[in-house]
Amino acid sequence: MTAELRKEETAEEFHKLIQGYPPEKRYIIPIMHELRRCYQYLPRPALEMLADHMQVPFSQVYGVATFYKAFSLVPKGRVNLKLCDGTTCHIKGSQGLIDEIYRTLGIRPGETTGDRQFSLETVNCIGACALAPALIVDEKVYAQVSNARLQEIIEQNRRGEDGTESN
Amino acid sequence: MAQKAIDPAVRILVCCGTGCIANGGLEVLAALRSGLAHRNDMEVESSDSALVTGCHGLCAQGPFVRILPQDITYCRVQAKDVEEIIAKTLEGGTLIKRLLFRDSQRKEFISCRQDIDFYRHQHKIALRNVGEINPDSLDEYMERGGYQALRKALEDMSPDQVIAEVTRSGLRGRGGGGFPTGRKWLSCAATADSPRYIVCNGDEGDPGAFMDESMMEGDPHSILEGMIICAYAIGASRGFIYVRDEYENSVRRLEKAIKDARARGFLGTDILGRSLDFDIEIVRGGGAFVCGEETALLRSIEGEAGEPRDKYIFPSEKGLWGQPTVINNVETWVNIPVIIVHGADSFASVGTESSKGTKVFSVVGKVLHTGLVEVPMGTTLRRIIFDIGGGVPRRRKFKAVQTGGPSGGCIPESGLDMPVDFDSLRQAGSMMGSGGMIVMDDRTCMVEIARYYTNFLAGESCGKCTPCREGLRSLLEVLTRICHGQGNPGDLDRLEEIGETMRLASLCGLGRTAANPVLSTLRYFRDEYRAHISQKRCPAGVCPELTELYIDAVLCNGCTLCVKYCPTRAISGQVRQVHVIDREKCIRCGECVSRCNQDAVLVR
Numbered sequence: 001m002t003a004e005l006r007k008e009e010t011a012e013e014f015h016k017l018i019q020g021y022p023p024e025k026r027y028i029i030p031i032m033h034e035l036r037r038c039y040q041y042l043p044r045p046a047l048e049m050l051a052d053h054m055q056v057p058f059s060q061v062y063g064v065a066t067f068y069k070a071f072s073l074v075p076k077g078r079v080n081l082k083l084c085d086g087t088t089c090h091i092k093g094s095q096g097l098i099d100e101i102y103r104t105l106g107i108r109p110g111e112t113t114g115d116r117q118f119s120l121e122t123v124n125c126i127g128a129c130a131l132a133p134a135l136i137v138d139e140k141v142y143a144q145v146s147n148a149r150l151q152e153i154i155e156q157n158r159r160g161e162d163g164t165e166s167n
Numbered sequence: 168m169a170q171k172a173i174d175p176a177v178r179i180l181v182c183c184g185t186g187c188i189a190n191g192g193l194e195v196l197a198a199l200r201s202g203l204a205h206r207n208d209m210e211v212e213s214s215d216s217a218l219v220t221g222c223h224g225l226c227a228q229g230p231f232v233r234i235l236p237q238d239i240t241y242c243r244v245q246a247k248d249v250e251e252i253i254a255k256t257l258e259g260g261t262l263i264k265r266l267l268f269r270d271s272q273r274k275e276f277i278s279c280r281q282d283i284d285f286y287r288h289q290h291k292i293a294l295r296n297v298g299e300i301n302p303d304s305l306d307e308y309m310e311r312g313g314y315q316a317l318r319k320a321l322e323d324m325s326p327d328q329v330i331a332e333v334t335r336s337g338l339r340g341r342g343g344g345g346f347p348t349g350r351k352w353l354s355c356a357a358t359a360d361s362p363r364y365i366v367c368n369g370d371e372g373d374p375g376a377f378m379d380e381s382m383m384e385g386d387p388h389s390i391l392e393g394m395i396i397c398a399y400a401i402g403a404s405r406g407f408i409y410v411r412d413e414y415e416n417s418v419r420r421l422e423k424a425i426k427d428a429r430a431r432g433f434l435g436t437d438i439l440g441r442s443l444d445f446d447i448e449i450v451r452g453g454g455a456f457v458c459g460e461e462t463a464l465l466r467s468i469e470g471e472a473g474e475p476r477d478k479y480i481f482p483s484e485k486g487l488w489g490q491p492t493v494i495n496n497v498e499t500w501v502n503i504p505v506i507i508v509h510g511a512d513s514f515a516s517v518g519t520e521s522s523k524g525t526k527v528f529s530v531v532g533k534v535l536h537t538g539l540v541e542v543p544m545g546t547t548l549r550r551i552i553f554d555i556g557g558g559v560p561r562r563r564k565f566k567a568v569q570t571g572g573p574s575g576g577c578i579p580e581s582g583l584d585m586p587v588d589f590d591s592l593r594q595a596g597s598m599m600g601s602g603g604m605i606v607m608d609d610r611t612c613m614v615e616i617a618r619y620y621t622n623f624l625a626g627e628s629c630g631k632c633t634p635c636r637e638g639l640r641s642l643l644e645v646l647t648r649i650c651h652g653q654g655n656p657g658d659l660d661r662l663e664e665i666g667e668t669m670r671l672a673s674l675c676g677l678g679r680t681a682a683n684p685v686l687s688t689l690r691y692f693r694d695e696y697r698a699h700i701s702q703k704r705c706p707a708g709v710c711p712e713l714t715e716l717y718i719d720a721v722l723c724n725g726c727t728l729c730v731k732y733c734p735t736r737a738i739s740g741q742v743r744q745v746h747v748i749d750r751e752k753c754i755r756c757g758e759c760v761s762r763c764n765q766d767a768v769l770v771r
């Protein structure tokens with residue numbers, strides 16, 4: 001399973017995507033979900049177009065976009081490390097992994113490396129608590145990640161290999 | 168090789184719940200299918216005999232492969248084991264010992280699932296189909312009695328009778344509040360307004376719990392059936408299932424289930440030939456914990472930021488778009504068909520005086536068999552954690568169990584014999600919540616855990632009301648100071664004071680319960696707070712500034728394992744000589760503590 005291909009960030013693409021939904025307010029969040037799937041973040045021009053489409057002030061769309069944790073207003077790195085910091089993962093050592101990532105890549109949760117290769121995001125429970133601590137990279141879930149395993153995962157992705165083998 | 172024919176009646180169930188997928192379940196399934204397709208004498212299609220199921224519950228031992236009719240369960244199966252399973256077990260009829268479940272207490276290998284303690288003590292009602300059927304197959308659901316409850320309700324019962332049956336069963340909402348479900352339906356049905364709506368709360372915001380997920384991805388039709396029955400009872404025309412953002416699998420399986428149910432006439436117009444019109448759509452959450460709260464959730468469906476509102480009028484009177492709305496939790500919905508088919512009395516015969524039926528718990532953390540456990544209400548914590556969960560692993564000591572999600576509380580060892588139901592947990596300073604149970608051992612710092620939950624809730628507070636927003640911020644500041652070794656003697660009273668104010672003055676349930684983790688740990692583990700403040704010591708060895716790790720010279724056998732795994736190379740020592748930790752280099756990550764087989768790394 002790989003993430004959907006990223007589309008071009010053009011007005012035409014945004015337009016096509018947004019016009020696929022009726023101009024009813026309840027579709028604001030589904031549209032944001034689709035934008036996120038395509039671009040991994042919500043580009044500002046797309047949000048402006050969305051506000052027009054719904055005939056609501058931009059501030060309202062902005063308010064929704066910033067309220068929900070699933071949405072980011074800034075682009076993510078090529079590889080987005082999604083680390084679970086749910087309770088189970090936390091007591092099984094996710095804080096140590098956050099520290100290790102900082103030591104290795106110099107980024108904290110919410111940040112992206114200078115070369116735009118990696119970004120780190122923490123999430124609260126992905127429903128795989130029995131396998132804590134868990135890390136998701138490109139929709140693949142890595143179970144019971146240790147510091148050593150984390151280094152391997154980072155290395156694999158640095159080289160752009162897909163890490164399909166499981167432990 | 169002389170091959171024996173594979174019994175054409177054989178069915179192989181492969182768990183493809185989220186946990187098992189993470190451990191390679193899909194690869195096992197693919198290997199089984201291609202392996203079976205290569206056996207020429209197989210009369211059945213390989214895809215008919217190797218089947219996907221939802222979660223088997225015992226996730227840490229996954230991926231699971233269960234072979235029927237012999238009822239052999241293999242654990243921790245990897246794709247490379249599949250060839251051997253086909254040759255030895257399916258063709259040769261012998262067991263592969265290494266893949267069997269090993270009971271470490273009884274020191275034996277177990278092949279039949281029902282003989283494993285983890286399953287033996289359970290009582291499955293809500294999870295009746297999860298792990299037994301292919302969640303993508305409506306036929307399999309119907310073979311196990313699916314949609315009979317709907318038929319019975321529509322053909323033999325009036326809407327009022329349905330509500331009365333649910334009321335009589337004593338079912339209370341499984342989403343946390345424990346509100347009587349029948350009463351909720353009745354108050355919605357009693358309004359004069361229409362249209363009316365039905366909502367399934369599948370937000371499962373509790374970080375560390377996955378029971379609703381297992382039902383959505385393992386038995387989606389039971390949820391639909393419960394909702395359709397309610398639609399008939401209260402006269403609703405549309406339903407929504409609000410699914411937590413992270414649950415990709417659940418969304419996919421629910422979508423398929425809705426499509427199939429429509430095609431068979433269980434959803435849509437004139438359901439089962441009666442004049443009932445009802446349809447369901449899925450709404451994906453945006454990753455905000457407060458959206459699990461019902462009024463916030465409804466606003467989120469409407470396309471707004473999910474801020475709660477004061478509930479002087481309940482959603483059952485004014486909910487979605489101002490219309491009467493019944494909102495129930497996933498597990499609540501799944502119980503409905505059972506109540507209708509088997510009757511309220513049969514349902515109410517299980518459980519305690521005030522809490523009927525069963526409850527699913529996700530038992531995780533420092534426990535041997537992590538996974539999903541369904542037991543009658545009133546079962547003791549000891550039974551759940553020790554008899555079913557197998558107790559705390561690695562010879563460590565049980566310290567507390569946290570129930571009720573981020574705003575629940577921690578219960579110490581002295582509370583282990585308490586029968587668990589809505590009311591007993593509240594008395595103990597915690598709550599039922601949606602059923603998360605996180606087991607903690609002596610390597611869990613209770614101050615740090617309180618700080619963790621407070622930090623989580625501070626990030627999730629919607630900010631609308633001051634007591635919650637500012638209260639959480641102050642609590643967090645004090646707790647962070649204590650964890651860093653800068654606590655003052657007056658801090659504990661201050662924490663209690665802030666917590667009490669928040670409980671009294673906050674707008675919604677989030678703020679009113681947000682101080683629970685702090686208050687309950689203060690109640691039971693005050694000494695641990697004091698150690699942080701006056702001795703500047705973290706007894707669990709978690710808070711880095713207050714921890715010093717050392718290697719016990721008697722226990723250390725010089726295996727060099729810790730030397731190998733130390734990320735900062737702070738440990739020195741040769742084979743079979745006592746190792747030493749360099750205090751300057753040590754970052755207290757605890758890797759050595761968990762790696763050491765001799766338990767020789769200790770906290771000073």
Ligand SMILES: Cc1cc2nc3c(=O)[nH]c(=O)nc-3n(C[C@H](O)[C@H](O)[C@H](O)COP(=O)(O)O)c2cc1C
Pocket residue numbers: 339340341342343344345346348368369370371372373456457458459460461462494495496497499601675676677
């Ligand atoms: C902060 C907060 C978070 C909540 N999160 C959830 C949740 O994730 N899932 C859920 O079913 N109920 C949650 N609830 C409870 C719901 O508000 C509501 O009581 C429930 O959905 C009603 O269904 P029930 O009667 O079947 O339990 C939450 C409540 C609060 C105050």
Ligand code: FES
Pocket residue numbers: 084085086087088089090124125126127128129130132133134374375376
């Ligand atoms: S807490 Fe990390 S998967 Fe549940």
